Amino acid sequence: MASPLLCLAAAAALAAALLASTPEAWRPAATPPPLPVLPIPSAPQLKWQRREVIMFFHFGMNTFTDSEWGTGAEDPSLFRPAALDAAQWVGAARAAGASLAILVAKHHDGFCLWPSAYTDHSVRASPWRAGRGDVVREFVRAARAGGVDAGLYLSPWDRHDARYGKEVAYNEYYEAQLHELLTGYGSVSEIWFDGAKGKNATNMTYHFQEWFQTVKQLQRSINIFSDDGPDVRWVGDEKGFAGTTCWSTVNRSMITIGEAGIEKYLNEGDPRGRDWVPPECDVSIRPGWFWHKNETAKPLSQLLEIYYNSVGRNCVLLLNAPPNSTGLVEDADVARLREFGSAVATIFGTNLAAGSAARGSSERGGGFAARNVLDGRDDTYWAPAAEDGRRNGYWIELRRPPGSAGRPFNVVRIQEHVALGQRVERHAVYVDGAPVANGTTVGHKRLHRLPCAVAGGTVRIWIAARRGPPLLSAVGLHHDPFVEADSS
Numbered sequence: 001m002a003s004p005l006l007c008l009a010a011a012a013a014l015a016a017a018l019l020a021s022t023p024e025a026w027r028p029a030a031t032p033p034p035l036p037v038l039p040i041p042s043a044p045q046l047k048w049q050r051r052e053v054i055m056f057f058h059f060g061m062n063t064f065t066d067s068e069w070g071t072g073a074e075d076p077s078l079f080r081p082a083a084l085d086a087a088q089w090v091g092a093a094r095a096a097g098a099s100l101a102i103l104v105a106k107h108h109d110g111f112c113l114w115p116s117a118y119t120d121h122s123v124r125a126s127p128w129r130a131g132r133g134d135v136v137r138e139f140v141r142a143a144r145a146g147g148v149d150a151g152l153y154l155s156p157w158d159r160h161d162a163r164y165g166k167e168v169a170y171n172e173y174y175e176a177q178l179h180e181l182l183t184g185y186g187s188v189s190e191i192w193f194d195g196a197k198g199k200n201a202t203n204m205t206y207h208f209q210e211w212f213q214t215v216k217q218l219q220r221s222i223n224i225f226s227d228d229g230p231d232v233r234w235v236g237d238e239k240g241f242a243g244t245t246c247w248s249t250v251n252r253s254m255i256t257i258g259e260a261g262i263e264k265y266l267n268e269g270d271p272r273g274r275d276w277v278p279p280e281c282d283v284s285i286r287p288g289w290f291w292h293k294n295e296t297a298k299p300l301s302q303l304l305e306i307y308y309n310s311v312g313r314n315c316v317l318l319l320n321a322p323p324n325s326t327g328l329v330e331d332a333d334v335a336r337l338r339e340f341g342s343a344v345a346t347i348f349g350t351n352l353a354a355g356s357a358a359r360g361s362s363e364r365g366g367g368f369a370a371r372n373v374l375d376g377r378d379d380t381y382w383a384p385a386a387e388d389g390r391r392n393g394y395w396i397e398l399r400r401p402p403g404s405a406g407r408p409f410n411v412v413r414i415q416e417h418v419a420l421g422q423r424v425e426r427h428a429v430y431v432d433g434a435p436v437a438n439g440t441t442v443g444h445k446r447l448h449r450l451p452c453a454v455a456g457g458t459v460r461i462w463i464a465a466r467r468g469p470p471l472l473s474a475v476g477l478h479h480d481p482f483v484e485a486d487s488s
């Protein structure tokens with residue numbers, strides 16, 4: 001056995017040798033990051049926000065009955081997709097640039113796309129795959145194989161189940177189904193609690209607090225969506241547009257799930273909100289959420305408009321593409337999603353500010369230089385000096401290199417380092433001294449589409465921030481060729 005004394009001596013010698021050979025040991029100590037401004041996002045919320053575009057798949061009994069809200073009286077034998085291929089759906093999601101896809105596992109009609117042990121009203125009673133199929137299983141497998149994370153939607157409102165309206169019995173049924181979905185299919189990244197309910201529906205109390213805690217017990221890194229969060233909130237409309245002012249913060253106590261009249265609060269958030277609950281913009285590429293033979297996908301220009309007004313206003317865009325009654329996303333819809341994904345990649349693939357000299361109204365020093373806004377990383381940012389007292393006068397300036405000053409741009413992108421809280425309250429953009437755009441909040445991402453392309457050598461962004469100095473992780477100047485094509 002080695003003597004402990006000898007071991008200690010050897011360790012000390014090794015440490016001394018390491019110190020002597022490591023020049024870092026004599027560098028000045030690093031400047032710590034600035035203090036966070038509460039509330040701040042959890043790690044899963046931050047990961048979710050950076051996804052920017054995610055997909056929704058509405059598929060189920062309604063696909064076969066040409067409806068949006070089924071009655072619950074549908075015969076399971078109607079559910080018979082001839083060539084369901086979840087890998088094709090996942091391919092469509094990837095083409096749109098989505099890293100997460102959410103499947104409607106049960107809609108308001110109560111028909112379950114997985115063989116739930118707690119009801120007869122499911123794929124098990126259908127002729128599809130001779131009653132041995134499981135759409136949820138096929139979907140999560142395809143998602144995993146395609147490198148896309150999976151999410152699930154389980155409608156609280158159930159028009160089929162006889163327990164609906166009996167508070168304890170129905171909540172037990174719902175909890176049991178949550179267990180099935182969150183323990184049987186591997187990791188689930190988001191769960192969707194829809195507040196929708198018919199005006200004539202039986203009055204009953206959903207045990208949301210129990211459901212939320214069950215979800216977190218079963219899936220630690222999941223994000224729970226509802227009007228009220230707790231992790232992700234509804235944006236208040238189904239157009240895919242957030243407010244021009246959009247805070248990730250709200251007071252959850254102000255929100256009752258499914259209650260009308262809170263749309264504006266959800267749309268804009270609350271600058272004084274105590275809870276970090278960022279908004280998600282759900283919208284379908286077609287008029288309906290479910291597939292209807294008579295409908296087609298929105299044009300690219302409209303999808304880009306939605307992108308600018310959702311992702312470009314501090315939201316995640318949840319884009320729905322409905323598989324048809326064959327069990328496939330229509331080729332024309334897949335093509336539109338691909339067009340959309342590649343348009344976004346084209347517009348934002350080149351930063352026309354690259355190579356600029358960056359300067360801030362002041363600098364904190366250390367690793368927080370103004371040039372960080374151009375390095376393409378989310379985890380580095382510009383921070384002004386802590387003692388910069390000009391609370392209404394922060395600015396950052398980009399001097400474009402000679403030559404590139406002539407390359408026109410018509411989109412300005414500004415991003416806050418929201419990991420330390422959302423701070424920007426107002427901002428304005430100047431090109432060679434002339435104002436070109438302005439607005440209120442920035443958040444994770446703010447996009448300004450300029451009415452026409454501008455060229456210029458110097459771009460200055462002026463910022464007013466609430467509660468502490470602004471922290472910017474990115475500034476981009478981009479050229480969107482699609483708007484111009486539109487207006488010609």
Ligand SMILES: *[C@@H]1O[C@H](CO)[C@@H](O)[C@H](O)[C@H]1NC(C)=O
Pocket residue numbers: 200
């Ligand atoms: C709701 O109930 C009213 C009164 O019974 C009825 O007239 C109406 O058609 C119902 N609406 C729906 C959507 O079922």
Ligand SMILES: *[C@@H]1O[C@H](CO)[C@@H](O)[C@H](O)[C@H]1NC(C)=O
Pocket residue numbers: 203204
């Ligand atoms: C539903 O029940 C709640 C709680 O019992 C009650 O406050 C509410 O008025 C009821 N709503 C309707 C439409 O009956």
Ligand SMILES: *[C@@H]1O[C@H](CO)[C@@H](O)[C@H](O)[C@H]1NC(C)=O
Pocket residue numbers: 250251254270272273274
């Ligand atoms: C949200 O809560 C904060 C802190 O309690 C409060 O200052 C603010 O006024 C609340 N917002 C609203 C809209 O009531």
Ligand SMILES: *[C@@H]1O[C@H](CO)[C@@H](O)[C@H](O)[C@H]1NC(C)=O
Pocket residue numbers: 066067287292294295
């Ligand atoms: C397509 O048909 C459905 C069901 O028949 C109907 O509800 C919907 O309004 C129609 N859509 C359009 C765009 O006409």
Ligand SMILES: *[C@@H]1O[C@H](CO)[C@@H](O)[C@H](O)[C@H]1NC(C)=O
Pocket residue numbers: 324325326327328329330331332
């Ligand atoms: C569903 O979409 C696929 C792919 O475009 C197509 O081959 C099939 O005919 C469609 N089914 C129906 C019922 O329209």
Ligand SMILES: *[C@@H]1O[C@H](CO)[C@@H](O)[C@H](O)[C@H]1NC(C)=O
Pocket residue numbers: 428435437438439
């Ligand atoms: C902000 O932009 C609007 C148009 O979007 C313009 O009317 C206004 O003058 C601008 N304000 C400033 C301070 O630049």
